[in-house]
Amino acid sequence: MTLEELKVAVTDLQVGMYVCRLDRPWEGTPFLLQGLMVESADDVAVLQRLCTHVYVDVERGLGRMPPSLQVVGPAATPSAVPAAPRNYENDQIAALQGTVAYPERVEFDQELDSARQAHAQAAAFAERALEEVRGGRAIAVEEVRDAIEPMVRSLVRNADAFLWLDALRARGAYEYRHALSCSALAAAFGRHVGLPEPLLLDMASGGLLLDVGKLRLPPALLASPAPYDDTQRSVMQTHVESGLALVDAAGVPAHVREMIRTHHEWIDGSGYPGRLQGDAIPLLGRIAAVIDAYDAMISTRPHRQAVAPHVALQSLYRGRGTQFAAEIVEQFMQCMGVYPIGALVELSTGEVAIVTAQNAARRLQPRVMVLTGPDKRLLTQFHSIDLLVRGHSDEPVRIAGALAPGAYGLDPVGLFL
Known part of the structure; x- marks a missing residue:
């Protein structure tokens, strides 16, 4: 992702723009971080008091640009998202970043009841459907989308409410818990970077199915409390291939398949199964790698205790440029906050x-x-x-x-x- 800036007079500032530079130093302003998503009229008012113009990162957020400032066209609003094509190319997904602004439509407390219902529905589906896959049943793509759509809509209205409930979820089997958390994190991240709502639903579907291939591995291997030896590690890594066989039979969109195929690839080429490097890893795969690793670190597993969310973020940051795409890590840290929900x-x-x-x-x-x-x-x-x-x-x-x-x-x- 290359940085493309647009100089904007503060009189033209709109909710949904991402301000990456001011016409003055950030020091001495109320903004603790260098970079600000304009999310309310109050944000606009503060910037208008401080500055005469600012610089907007057009990749991260354009808001509803006035006609005189349009670069890639006005941003869509979540309530008027155009129908998405069935499949996206990697460069199409990259170009869609920042095209939708997601102001909070509902306050945290007001969204909790709807989020609780959506969470219960998605959690019950994840456990039931994945257990059926373990038993040999095929994946039903439309069932996946129907079950997680209320979750995505709740995250669009107010991401914090759903993530709060997910952070406090009772600890059941890791595979089901991890699947739902990755699904929610994928949608939340897509919302953060301004992707269209239909694509958020695809990302949430992919997040739910990232590790579906593990359900075809020996249960004793998944439950092993000891570190894997080389043979066990090789068997574990076959879950990607097994997962692809399952989603291919289900007919998932190509970009969702690519998300699953590449979620264990590392930027330096040392990942698996294809040892892909850099931009050869599709954008959704780079996002999935960060999400999968983060949730794994904050979860207790048979061979490893959970770490605090801020420790997991620090580990991601240390791995940027080698394991993970640096720009994805930085955006994910902004999405989650210095102190993530549930910390x-x-x-x-x-x-x-x-x-x-x-x-x-x-x-x-x-x-x-x-x-x-x-x-x-x-x-x-x-x-x-x-x-x-x-x-x-x-x-x-x-x-x-x-x-x-x-x-x-x-x-x-x-x-x-």
Whole structure:
């Protein structure tokens, strides 16, 4: 992805534009990160007070460009997405980035009930359908799409609500949990980079089926608590080929097939099964590699304990340019935030909290649910605070640091079920 900038007067700023440069240094502005997705009229107002013009990254977000500024045409809105072709070429997908702006249509609290229903439907389908695949049944592509469409629509309305529920999901079999999480993360990432909604549905379908081939491997291999030896590793790697056989029989779109085929390829050519390098790995495969690795790291598996979300992000960052595409890692980190949803954090007050929602323009100041007092004792009643608001109060509160899973004996899944 090459950076293409467009100079825009602040009077022409629109929601959905991605501001990559200002006409002044970022230092001294309210923006902690260098780069801002304009998500509200308030963002526009702040930029209009500070600047006379800004520079918009046309790959990341164009918003609804005024006719005088159109470069690739006005961005579509999620409610008026044109019908997608059945198959996309890799360069078509790259060109579609930033063509749709996704402002939050519904507040977090208002979306929770719909997100809960969509999550329950998708989770039940993932467990049932994948178990049927294990038993020899073919994949029904239309069933996959029908089951996850409510999830995608919930993520479009408010991504934080669905990701919050997924973070607190009871820990069942890793294969089913991983499939649903990868599906949600793929759609959330596609939303973040401004891809059309029909393509989000394809990405979510691909995320659900990334590791479907593992269901044809020996269960004892999947459950092994010891690191794999060379023979076991070779057998494990055949899950990609097995998965392709399953999705080929199902007739998934070509770009979804490519996403599954290349989700274990590494940028430096040391991945599998094709040892592809760099741009030879299609865009959806590069995205899937990051999503698959991230969710695997934050999940407990038979041979490895889960790590904290911020630790997983740090690992992805260290692997950029070798394992993972650098631009995908950077965009994924922006999508997830400095403190991802579901992360345990310690506040400057000494209280322990869990991140529930992001503040897009202030990644260091998310919304959190406070679980303990300063003495680390569990509260009888939890309460939510918006650190963006509290950061500007007479008694500001900030995040002092991220915590490991299970810190102070806290199990958020058990607390919220």
